[in-house]
Amino acid sequence: MHRRRRTALLLAATLATAAPLLTACSDEAHPGAAAVVGDDRITVSQLENRVTEVRTAQRAAVTDDAQYEQTIAQSGGLTREILNNMVLDRVLHQAAQNAGVTVSRKEVTRTRANLENQPGGVKALEAGWLQQYGIPPQRIDENLRLQLEAQKLAAKLGTDTSGPAFWAALSDASKKLDIDLNPRYGTWDAKKNSRVEAKLPWLRQVTQAGSQETA
Structure with a gap:
């Protein structure tokens, strides 16, 4: 042979x-989990539904077929990005709870009303959140709550959301939650508070062996 x-x-x-x-x-x-965050399971079905929500919103916002295909190409890693955000949202919420930080429905409503009063109104808000953050219209309130949690947590720690103390609080929450991703989506780095691609040493070893044999 x-x-x-x-x-x-x-x-x-x-x-x-x-x-x-x-x-x-x-x-x-x-079984069926894309990630397990503490006692919370993010199922593959939930992840797929979130991806569908974003793609549906993108399709509604971009009616030109060529532009839509370009949008798809530019967000090819959407599934992994969304899973990363879903996990990080839970980490942030846990860190806020650990610090005794809460956000009321009234605060979310007031923040959204202020944003909707900006030039462009509701349409500009929805378009901006989709383009900048990949957040579809039906998830805006949920995202606003998380952003308010982040701001209040940072303020309580005497820093801002880019400060080391803020991210250290998230890292502590990550470690306590003992986050476990389905290997197909990589692993969770508690220090970086981010998903990282899984390392498959068996693939590298076989590839190297094959290269040596054909050399």
Whole structure:
């Protein structure tokens, strides 16, 4: 058998064997979960629904087919970005609770009313939140609550949302929540408060072995 063909078969066989093992390990621990944040499960279905919400809002905002395709291309990592934000939202909420910070419905309503009174009104608010933050119209109030939590938490810590003390509080919350992502979406770095791509050493080793054999 030709060396290149043998190497290709080796790599294919390894991928076929290892990928089900990764999926099986995740499914056995957290069936149907994209992430587990403390006692809260973010299901794959919930994640997919959130992606659909954003894509639907983008389609409504961009009626030209060519422009819409360009928008899709520019946000190719949307699923992972949304999962990152869904986890971070829970981390922020936990950090706020740890500090005794709360946000009332009245505060959210007042903040939204102030934004809607800006030039462009509701349409400008919805378009701006979608373009800048990837937040569809039906999620704006939820996002405003989180932003208010972040501002009040930072103020209580005597800093702002870019300060080390603020992010240290989020890191503490991340560690206590013991966040576990489905391997297909990477892992959660509590120090960075961010999702990171999973490292697959078995793939690198096989690829290197194949390169040496065909050299």
